[in-house]
Amino acid sequence: MNVITGKIFVVGDNIDTDQIIPAHYLNLVPTNPSELEQLGSHALSGLPDALGRFVPEGAMKTPYTIIVGGRNFGCGSSREHAPISIGAAGAKAVVAESYARIFFRNCIATGALYPVESDRRICDEAKTGDEAVLDMGAGTLTLTASGKSFQVRPIGAAKDVIDNGGLFEHARKSGMLK
Amino acid sequence: MGMTLTEKILARASGMQCVHPGDNVWVQADILMTHDVCGPGTIGILKREFGKNAKVFDRNKIVFTPDHYIFTKDEMCLRNIDTCRAFAKEQELPYFYDPGTSSYSGVCHVTLPEKGHCRPGEVVFGTDSHTCTYGAFGEFSTGIGNTDAAFVMGTGKLLVKVPASMKFVFDGKFPKGVMGKDVILRVIGDIGVEGGTYRAMEFAGSAIAGLSMEERMTICNMAIEGGAKNGIIAPDAVTLEYVNRRNVSGKKYECVYSDPDANYFSTRTYRAEELVPCVALAHSPDNYAATKDCSDRKVDRAYVGSCTGGKISDFAAAAEILNGRKVAVPTYLVPATVEVAAAFDTVKIAGKTLAHIFAEAGCLPPAPPSCAACLGGPQDTFGRTNGNEVCISTTNRNFIGRMGSKSAQVILASPYTVAASAVTGRITDPREFL
Numbered sequence: 001m002n003v004i005t006g007k008i009f010v011v012g013d014n015i016d017t018d019q020i021i022p023a024h025y026l027n028l029v030p031t032n033p034s035e036l037e038q039l040g041s042h043a044l045s046g047l048p049d050a051l052g053r054f055v056p057e058g059a060m061k062t063p064y065t066i067i068v069g070g071r072n073f074g075c076g077s078s079r080e081h082a083p084i085s086i087g088a089a090g091a092k093a094v095v096a097e098s099y100a101r102i103f104f105r106n107c108i109a110t111g112a113l114y115p116v117e118s119d120r121r122i123c124d125e126a127k128t129g130d131e132a133v134l135d136m137g138a139g140t141l142t143l144t145a146s147g148k149s150f151q152v153r154p155i156g157a158a159k160d161v162i163d164n165g166g167l168f169e170h171a172r173k174s175g176m177l178k
Numbered sequence: 179m180g181m182t183l184t185e186k187i188l189a190r191a192s193g194m195q196c197v198h199p200g201d202n203v204w205v206q207a208d209i210l211m212t213h214d215v216c217g218p219g220t221i222g223i224l225k226r227e228f229g230k231n232a233k234v235f236d237r238n239k240i241v242f243t244p245d246h247y248i249f250t251k252d253e254m255c256l257r258n259i260d261t262c263r264a265f266a267k268e269q270e271l272p273y274f275y276d277p278g279t280s281s282y283s284g285v286c287h288v289t290l291p292e293k294g295h296c297r298p299g300e301v302v303f304g305t306d307s308h309t310c311t312y313g314a315f316g317e318f319s320t321g322i323g324n325t326d327a328a329f330v331m332g333t334g335k336l337l338v339k340v341p342a343s344m345k346f347v348f349d350g351k352f353p354k355g356v357m358g359k360d361v362i363l364r365v366i367g368d369i370g371v372e373g374g375t376y377r378a379m380e381f382a383g384s385a386i387a388g389l390s391m392e393e394r395m396t397i398c399n400m401a402i403e404g405g406a407k408n409g410i411i412a413p414d415a416v417t418l419e420y421v422n423r424r425n426v427s428g429k430k431y432e433c434v435y436s437d438p439d440a441n442y443f444s445t446r447t448y449r450a451e452e453l454v455p456c457v458a459l460a461h462s463p464d465n466y467a468a469t470k471d472c473s474d475r476k477v478d479r480a481y482v483g484s485c486t487g488g489k490i491s492d493f494a495a496a497a498e499i500l501n502g503r504k505v506a507v508p509t510y511l512v513p514a515t516v517e518v519a520a521a522f523d524t525v526k527i528a529g530k531t532l533a534h535i536f537a538e539a540g541c542l543p544p545a546p547p548s549c550a551a552c553l554g555g556p557q558d559t560f561g562r563t564n565g566n567e568v569c570i571s572t573t574n575r576n577f578i579g580r581m582g583s584k585s586a587q588v589i590l591a592s593p594y595t596v597a598a599s600a601v602t603g604r605i606t607d608p609r610e611f612l
Contacts, residue, residue, distance in 0.1 A: 014371060014462060016577040023553040024582075026215045027247060027254035029261075030324070031222025046579045072372040075405065076577060077553075078307040080219065080323035101376055101407055102307060106323035167325055168227045 001163060002137035004092045004114070006065025009054050010128045011047065013070035017077040017103065019046035021085045030084045039081055040088030052128060055089050062089040066134055066141075069096035070123045073115075074103025080110060087112030093134055095141050095152055097121060108158045111166030116141075117153045125150075180437025182343040183410055184378040187318040187434050191301045192338075199342035199443070207239065208300035208317075210330045213286050214244035216305035216323075218261040223328035234269050235334035238427070241295050242266055242274040243286040248548045252556040273426075284515035284547030287311040287399060287485035291391070292517050294426030298413040298433040303330050308485050308574065310401045314394035315421060316413030316433060321402065341407045342443035343378040343436075344369075348385035350450035355609040357495060358393035359487060359572065359592035362400040363456050367466025368446070374406030377443055380436070381411050385450030391420040392491040399486045400574050403463040412436065455595050455607050457570070460587035461578045469595050469607040478567045480505065480600035481581075482593055483512030483545075484552040487572020490521045492593040496572075497525075497532045499597035499611050500539040506603035510551070510561035511536060511544040519547050541600075554582035563588075570599045 025042045028035040037060055044054035044067075055062045067073075067086065073096035074082060083106045086094070093114040094107075107115040114136065122141060126132070131144035134152070136159065142149040155162070164170040171177035181189060185197050192203035212220050224232050234240050244262050247255035259277055266274035273295070275283040283289040287308050290296055298316035302309060305327045312319035322336070330336050346365055365379070379401045386394065394411050401409025413421075413433045421431075455469040482488065482496050493513065513519040522533040522544065536544065551561035552573040563569055563586035571581070576588035591599070594608035601611070 016575075018553070018575070018577045018580050022579055024556055027252055027258060027556065029218045029222060029258065031219050031226065046584065048578060048584065072375070072405065075371055076307065076402075076575060078305060078309075078321035078323055079216065080325060098372060098375070100372070100405055102321055102323065102402075105326065109323055109325035109329075167329060168223075 002135060004065060004134040007063055008066045008068050008126060008128065008130050008132045009064035010123050010126055011051060011067065011069045012123060014072045014075055015069055016075045017079050017082040020044055020074065020082040021079065022046040026079060026081060030081055036084065036088050039085040040090070043085040043089040062091055065092050066132055067091060067094040068123050068126055069094060070121060071097045073099050075100035078102045080106045083107045083112040084110055095122060095134060108161050109167040111162045111164065111169065114155060114159070114162055116155060118150055119153070120150050122150050179441055180439040182378065182440040182442065183316065183380060183412055183434055183436045184318055184343050184408060185340060187299055187301060188338060188340050197340045199340050201340045202337055203340060204335050205301055205338045207303050207330050207334055207336065209239055209241055209295055209302040210327060211241045211243065211286055211290060211302065211304035211309060212327060213246055213306060214258050214262055215246040216327065217242060218258045219324040220305055220327040220331060221261065221265050223325055224331050227328060228332045232332060234331050237269055237271050240271050240273065240331065241290060242271055243283060243289045244275065244277050245285045246549045247555055248277045249546050249560065250556040250558050255556060282516060285485045285488065285549055288489055288514035288518065291315065291395065292424065292515060294424035297421055297425060297429060297431035298417060299431050303327065303336060307402045308399050310406065310409045311395050311399040311485060313398040313401065313408050313410035314391060315417055316411060318408055318410065320408045341376055341378040343380050344374060345380050345382060345442045345445040347445065347447040348383040348450045349447065350385050351388055352385050352450045352453055355455050355594055355612050356453045357592035357594055358389060358396035360453055360456050362397045363458050363466060363590060364453055366400065366404045366464045369404055371403060371462055371464045372405040374401060374404035377406050379404060379406040379409045381409065386411060387414055390491060391416060392489045395489070396486055400463065403574060455592060455609065457595060457605060458576055458590040460576050460589060463576060463590060469591070469605055472605045473607065475605045476568065476603060477507055477570045477589065477599050477605060479507050479569045480509040480596050481551065481561050481569055481571040481573065482596055483510070483514065483550055484573040485514060486574040487593055488512055488514035488518060490518050490525060492572055493518065493522065493532050494525055494527065495593040496597040497527050497535040499594060499601065499608055501527055501530065501535045503539055503601045505540045505600040507600055509541040509600045511541055512550040512561065513544060513547045515547045519544065551581050553580060570596050570605065572596050
């Protein structure tokens with residue numbers, strides 16, 4: 001997948017895994033389909049209320065396709081529930097200035113989300129609800145209304161892993177695993 | 179060019195003569211640790227990907243420690259423990275520390291050292307970000323997600339990018355009142371919560387050599403709060419004394435040390451005497467402040483527990499302050515493991531047991547060993563914040579909502595500082611009482 005289009009949800013720096021999926025939801029096991037869906041409904045529910053809801057009250061899915069963040073997105077826990085819950089809610093990508101190491105790796109291993117890095121601090125120049133086009137081939141995130149475009153960096157070889165649906169699918173498709 | 183301790187361990191575990199920062203290498207795991215929160219998902223992936231009859235790569239190398247949500251009525255949590263238990267039985271895992279039985283231990287990161295699963299030079303992966311704790315034993319140890327863990331469970335291997343090493347040297351001797359927690363909070367305050375991202379944090383110097391294993395564990399435990407892949411301290415006589423006393427299988431190991439000409443990404447040198455008791459104010463572990471500079475701040479409760487601050491020496495430090503004093507705010511005590519809990523009745527200060535001191539001081543009766551409210555947890559978790567409390571805590575994270583309530587504040591501090599603050603009801607420099 002190269003182009004992702006939709007509404008963006010804007011957050012700031014150091015969005016930690018407790019804000020992405022609060023620990024009391026870790027009783028849900030992501031490999032059980034109905035629990036995965038529930039995890040999605042709770043994605044980003046640990047954010048301060050002032051930032052608004054990523055998944056509306058009572059809904060299972062998010063109206064937002066792309067999360068735009070600042071530095072160190074996904075810091076904290078190794079809980080894979082974090083990228084998985086965002087993906088299960090229906091979002092496809094995060095565009096942030098930098099990522100915490102384990103979160104970034106979990107995005108790739110699960111294939112749940114594209115963790116895209118931006119050079120600019122887009123989170124200061126865009127607002128939740130803006131329509132945007134993320135073109136990973138061209139390396140741009142463009143805000144539809146203003147036409148303003150920001151450069152994003154290529155994910156590199158990890159993109160193929162996410163395209164293929166995560167570590168195991170990729171390993172099979174590329175012949176590493178039977 | 180020589181290699182750092184971390185590079186050498188990864189070179190050996192990947193069968194390479196030499197590795198460099200940035201290399202991606204397939205590393206053989208010596209231990210895979212998982213628990214009740216990530217174990218069931220990991221098992222689910224193992225079965226999905228390797229088949230329902232899949233076997234773990236080596237049953238002697240899996241350490242399974244249910245510890246997060248144990249003492250709760252939450253049915254999903256209890257189901258998850260049952261899932262772990264059934265898997266341990268099916269796979270005949272010798273190291274399953276089963277809740278509700280005499281083999282139960284408690285918090286994984288204190289259990290692995292206590293039960294003799296930590297040895298210098300080895301590689302440990304765990305489904306918990308604080309897996310970096312075991313670096314205190316001179317091994318490479320890092321946290322991974324369920325998918326990577328399932329891969330390790332099935333194959334024994336994982337692709338690892340070799341991190342560049344940042345060195346933190348502490349020369350001299352830490353002053354009275356300064357604990358390992360103050361050391362790591364200072365470092366994180368200096369480099370920030372992403373200052374160590376993609377790096378190894380190696381701690382060295384005569385002051386580090388003067389610390390007990392438990393204090394070294396506290397320091398390495400919070401390397402992840404600086405964003406690091408692993409924390410590590412070279413093994414020495416203190417390490418070997420601990421390891422050889424506990425090594426579960428008498429398994430052979432080989433100590434590894436950084437070469438004199440190893441290349442470091444950065445080196446910071448501290449004079450240990452300059453360190454002071456400190457806190458990380460809400461809501462970030464790098465929100466450093468010297469304890470004496472925020473003594474006007476009130477706290478509503480105090481919490482001593484977790485992998486970071488729930489070990490025997492942590493409670494002994496708290497008891498040193500609380501002996502003969504009364505707490506002014508509700509004070510929650512959660513020993514990390516059964517061994518720590520047992521020490522409440524055996525370790526004495528001035529002739530009184532820790533249990534006696536805590537009871538006299540007016541602390542709440544201690545909870546059974548587990549992660550408890552360090553990460554909030556189910557509604558009925560002991561010590562969980564449910565309102566706008568200000569909690570001073572020996573735990574590792576003070577993110578918004580970390581201990582339960584989004585409206586609460588968590589202040590991170592050493593057991594000395596937490597106990598001193600419990601006595602006064604405000605952030606208090608423990609040196610006032612020592």
